[in-house]
Amino acid sequence: MGVKLRSMTDICLLNLALADLLLVFSLPFLAHYARNQWIFGGTTMCTIILSVYHIGFYSGIFFVVLMSADRYLDVVHSVSAWKDSTKANGIIASVVIWIIAIAASFPELMYLTTNEHNDKTYCQSFPTDDHNSHHYVAIFRMNVLGVILLLCVIGFCYLMILHRFLTVPSSRKQSMRLVIVVMVAFFCCWTPYNIAAFVKALELNKLIKTSYDNSLLITEALAYSHSCLNPILYVFVGEKCRGTISDS
Template sequence: MNTTDIADTTVGENYNSYYNYDFPEPCTKEGIKAFGQLFLPPIYSLVFLFGLLGNSMVVVVLFKYKRLRSMTDVYLLNLAISDLLFVFSLPFWGYYAADQWVFGLSLCKIISWVYLVGFYSGIFFITLMSIDRYLAIVHAVFSLRARTVTYGIITSVATWSVAVFVSLPGLIFSTCYTENNHTYCKAKYSFNATQWKVLTSLEINILGLVIPLGIMLFCYSMIIRTLQHCKNEKRNKAVRMIFAVVVLFLGFWTPYNVVLFLETLVQLEVLQHCTFERYLDHAMQATETLAFVHCCLNPVIYFFLGQKFRKYIVQLFKSCRGVFVLCQSCRLFQMYSADTPCSSAHHTPSSSYTQSTVDHDLHDAL
């Protein structure tokens, strides 16, 4: 966890003059911890509350109404669980940012590991959902055989296994220790510390941004290309959802990965300037917190851009009479009739079959 790993540095005022060496004084960062104490706890609390509420509603809807009847439902469930796993670690990090680590060594290792598992699995399942949409729309006939609940469960188990494996360094190397009357919880390497820090940063950049973004851009560019044949509002809704997913992913994760890459250059001593390092530490706190917010946004995307999901949310509120009475006058929950599927006056039997399959998957996604 980067935002809480920044320790204050105290330096003797007469260090250089006493030893008569012409070395630069170590970079002091006294204000960074104070900035984190003020800025991070309330943000973490809000992310925790909204992430818990939104993703819990997704889980309830999937079990109560959709009953996991498709690969998409399986991936949505796992994505919500990933986000929940991630937000469950935030109260611990919030308290840590405000004060110090008081939860002991075991929880330090477990929470660090849970945080990383939620981080990686969430991004992996967003990527899998991109592939799922790609198969459903671009390879509609093939997807009838490939996009089953069984394959969804198998790929989900494999994805969780990969997320657990790549998160093991967080479990192994995370430790708590006391320094200058302050207890820390962070990764501490007994050998090759610089190499491990660089490898960890590169792992997050490659597995957390470069590979997922490449897959998403390919899948969604092919989807948009296929949807050019569908000239109605349903196509426009699908394109809007695609645009929202990609833009939000880029907007919330790219700044964090860029700062992490710059921090890697600092670790390698490619960049060495005290003022720059101070700005970089502040940027790490801000961009990592911005990335945390992304786990709250998936339910929002599904609600505002997904017609079927919005319908289920309304039904869920209707089943809770007290809540629905407060919301029934809100125009946000008004339902609209389904759009007419895109069609053409002339289709061969195979193209008609493919087109109807695309329409069905568009309707299911929306």
């Protein structure tokens, strides 16, 4: 039985679920690797797992951005840029997002390989001769694309949606609470990790000496838990948003 996609949000949710599944698929491998060494094969498996991780991470971010923008247009302005040809435009937008996600994953995808050091096998995303510099750039890019961009788009879109709810006489408090939950869930899950990653970048540049590896692992696990919340949150918020405005 096929899935009937009736709106841009439906198409984005399908792709967001796929992106989250890619990310979740890679986590058991990376979790074991973080506490031991790479035992899952040679360069081929290293390339597959880390490619899946990077692409899943960035595609999830960009589909959330697209969904937030579409919901903003639909709820606040009562228009949708995709009404005339939802399926066609949705497919085009999805393909573009996946291409952008793959592009954002470079140059890490170029350097994926395994190497031996002190009788241990490592799967690395950066060239050995300039590891710290490339790692720092990757963390900076993740902070810009993964937090600053997403937080700005989500913040603007959902603040405008909240304002719309407040101006609609029949708006329900439950709808506003759900919108707030979306913003708070993202902020609480991803901000600690990006702060820890930023501190790690300072350490790599020898601006601080204290190691924060444990805090990075803990906050990383919290950040990835957001992938499990994404489909639930956006399904409920989408229905409530449509229900609230249609009742006005």
